[in-house]
Amino acid sequence: MSSAIRRVTRALLFVAGVTALLAVAAPASAHGILSVVYADLSSGGPGVVHTQLQVEYDLFVVSAADAAKDDPLYRAGMDAFDAGDAEQQVAVLQAHRPAVSSYVTERFRIDAAGQECAPTLADDITMTQQDGVPYAVLGLDYACPPSENGHEVFSSLFPDAEGYVTDTKTILTYSLDLHEGSTVLDAEHPSFTTAQTPLERFWEFFRLGAEHLLTGIDHILFLLALIVGSRRLREVVIAATTFTLAHSVTFILAATGVVAAPPELVEPTIALSIAVVGAWYLWRLWRGGKVDQDLSHAHGFLRLDRAGWLRVGVVFLFGLVHGLGFASALGIDEPWSWTLLWSLLVFNVGIEAVQIGLIVVAFPLLVLLRRHYPRIGMWASGLLAVVVTVAGLVWFVQRVLGIE
Known part of the structure; x- marks a missing residue:
């Protein structure tokens, strides 16, 4: 040599x-560490948008309890998570419905005709898994005023003050206002309107692909x-x-x-x-x-x-x-x-x-x-x-x- x-x-x-x-x-x-939320929107009847949200159970419990370890929701929720018992996890969420509803409805909003739709948390709460991770499945009905310009969706679910995740991607699918499709919401792009044109939807996913490789x-x-x-x-x-x-x-x-x-x-x-x-x-x-x-x-x-x-x-x-x-x-x-x-x-x-x-x-x-x-x-x-x-x-x- x-x-x-x-x-x-x-x-x-x-x-x-x-x-x-x-x-x-x-x-x-x-x-980085990120969470994925799944949101599916469809028509629930005249003036109603039915939404099914899937959120990571442990992160959801911690955030809804505001990361306070002495909060009953935090203690019971983490005990159920550690036990890996889906029925126990559902029981915890049902027992703390006000906190569950408050956290979700403050951070996942639907507007129509410039007004905020009124959300109602459905009685049924279930559990599922995504990539082996427990997810809570929540149903919400949003009562909305009549609108000719579609619906605008806002999501700021996670990360919160507890700092467990750096960002959250909300995978949004919709069949609403004579449109259907999918998009992704995150901290930089927290909103989406169902009145998007095909060109706007093209740019949305093109941008996501480009950003993913760049980052x-x-x-x-x-x-x-x-x-x-x-x-x-x-x-x-x-x-x-x-x-x-x-x-x-x-x-x-x-x-x-x-x-x-x-x-x-x-x-x-x-x-x-x-x-x-x-x-x-x-x-x-x-x-x-x-x-x-x-x-x-x-x-x-x-x-x-x-x-x-x-x-x-x-x-x-x-x-x-x-x-x-x-x-x-x-x-x-x-x-x-x-x-x-x-x-x-x-x-x-x-x-x-x-x-x-x-x-x-x-x-x-x-x-x-x-x-x-x-x-x-x-x-x-x-x-x-x-x-x-x-x-x-x-x-x-x-x-x-x-x-x-």
Whole structure:
């Protein structure tokens, strides 16, 4: 091994150590801790909007009791949660109906014709599960004045002062005012009107997909690992296309309930995929030392060597897992419909738009460095690969151990 390669190796090892220390101090989950609320709206008769809400039981009990441990609702609710007894959990909510109703109706509101609809909590409260987590199912009827402009829905359910979650996504489905569809409400976009045009609904899910990739640092690091490990434009295009096809398949299948995988398996595997793809490049650099200077243009766009096709296969397998992660983050758990499929496809288009933008910006810069400043290009590529690899390994360990 030449002295230049040895110097680069020492530098990379130093950066790896620093990065590991920084990554340990970072959250285990790149998405943060969030809660998902499910809301289904339909017509309950003239002037009535029937709403079914599904909320995480333990978080709901803590929040409705205002995180006061001496509150009877808090004590009884957590005892029922620890016991895992659905009947006991329902009994606790029924015994504290005023607190339950007050918390929900103050944070989930429906307006019509500029006036607030009057909510009534239904007598029946049941329990269900989402991804193995107990959820309380609440029915509410909102009496609304006549309106020609649809209904406007507001949700500010969680997070509250107790600070257990960083954000809440309310998955809203509706069949109301001659419209049907779905959307997602969160802290930045807490309201929605059923009078939305198809173009507005398109933009809503496109924005959600784009924001998810932009804020999902683990997915961005995976893409950067693909970029830094690609010597030619066709390599990054083939790798990115493979990743897109793979995650699109599992994203659609998981979001429509055809396939399912526990987050305890999906999230660590996503982290491991980041480390593997980053380490792949470091291994090639260690073995050859000249991979960054090899920018020749072979004939045939799909012409790759055996190692190149093996890399494509690995990317495809990990792409399938990333698709499950995308679906889990969106949190839709609704029956199949063409409206749902359309929303999911638009969400995926938003993801792809950001992915293409990242490739268009990052890969040409890396090529320019490698061609005109080969030493700087090698350093930049190696440092980026080290950061990606170490971050992936740290996240993998944290997610396996359940460290937040």
